[in-house]
Amino acid sequence: MSSFTERRPKGTIVSKDKNCKQVVPNYKDLEHLRKFLSAHAQIVSRKRSGYCSQCQKQLKLAIKHARHIGLLPFVG
Amino acid sequence: MFLLDNQVVREDWKSAKGLVAETLQKHGAKLRTLRRWDERKLAYPMSGRKRATYFLGYFEIGVAELPALRRELDLSEKVLRHLILGCEAVPETENELAAAELAEGFTIPAPPPDDAPEPKREEERPAFEDTIEVPDLNDLEEIR
Numbered sequence: 402m403s404s405f406t407e408r409r410p411k412g413t414i415v416s417k418d419k420n421c422k423q424v425v426p427n428y429k430d431l432e433h434l435r436k437f438l439s440a441h442a443q444i445v446s447r448k449r450s451g452y453c454s455q456c457q458k459q460l461k462l463a464i465k466h467a468r469h470i471g472l473l474p475f476v477g
Numbered sequence: 478m479f480l481l482d483n484q485v486v487r488e489d490w491k492s493a494k495g496l497v498a499e500t501l502q503k504h505g506a507k508l509r510t511l512r513r514w515d516e517r518k519l520a521y522p523m524s525g526r527k528r529a530t531y532f533l534g535y536f537e538i539g540v541a542e543l544p545a546l547r548r549e550l551d552l553s554e555k556v557l558r559h560l561i562l563g564c565e566a567v568p569e570t571e572n573e574l575a576a577a578e579l580a581e582g583f584t585i586p587a588p589p590p591d592d593a594p595e596p597k598r599e600e601e602r603p604a605f606e607d608t609i610e611v612p613d614l615n616d617l618e619e620i621r
Contacts, residue, residue, distance in 0.1 A: 428560075429478075429514075429533075470478055470560045471529065474520040 421453035428466035434473060437464065442477035478514065479532040479550070480523075480558040483588040486516070486530045490585050496555060497532050504546040506538040509567050510575035516588050523557050527591045535567045 426433035437445050437460055444464055447457045467473040479497050486493045490513065498511055511534035518528050538546065543561070550559045577583065 466560055466562070468520070470480055470531075470558050471519040471521065471523055 421456060423452055423456055425452070425456050425459040426463060428463045428470070428472070430463075431467065431472055434460075434464055434467055438473070438477070440477055442474045478560045479534065479556055481530045481532060482524075482526060482555050482557055483516070483528055483530055483591070485555045486588055490530075493530070493555075494532060497534065500549060500553070500556075501534065501536050501538070501546070504538065504542045504549070506536040506542070506546070509535040509537065510571050511536075512571070512575045512578045513585060516585075526557065528588065529557055530588060533571075535564065535571060 428434070437450050439445055444461055447454070450457060450460065452460055464473060468475055481493050481497070485496070494511060494513065498508055501508055501511075511532060514531040514533040516528065516530045519526065523529070547559070547561065550556050
């Protein structure tokens with residue numbers, strides 16, 4: 402409960418799920434990243450990815466980096 | 478990561494690599510590794526190109542020099558896109574791969590034409606069995 406109410410310094414991202422040990426793929430790891438895209442190349446929700454809040458943010462960033470460099474599509 | 482036009486790589490891939498290295502060094506970057514990552518079809522066309530070559534580099538640069546470097550890369554017609562991210566340390570595999578590329582006799586295949594289909598990557602397929610068991614037709618008739 403304290404993790405939800407505790408005030409953190411601005412700009413830091415702290416996982417609320419202390420037990421989250423999932424590995425977020427790198428932007429170059431395309432095979433892994435494609436698993437988190439829908440048929441229309443949209444990023445899947447946390448409900449489907451199973452990631453915690455912090456990991457989902459990292460995943461989103463990795464997919465957006467891959468899209469910028471032309472490795473993944475913006476639309477399917 | 479730097480995305481280079483295949484036309485530049487077709488002329489000479491080492492000069493294309495040198496182009497990136499020179500740009501980085503011009504802005505005071507200390508280059509650790511730089512290697513050709515891959516040549517592949519783009520997820521969407523960029524500047525009329527459907528294929529391009531990726532170069533992956535690790536370098537140290539001051540915060541003050543970074544905007545000028547980004548500006549130059551943005552204006553360059555040979556560099557289609559670039560992605561500069563922070564990194565704690567250079568991966569060990571990168572040093573090995575970059576060293577392998579510097580070895581004599583290392584060549585890369587010429588980039589295919591822009592409309593060429595994506596080359597199929599060799600995958601391990603399960604070996605088919607030589608003998609296939611065919612059900613006896615007489616048994617089937619008995620069942621009927």
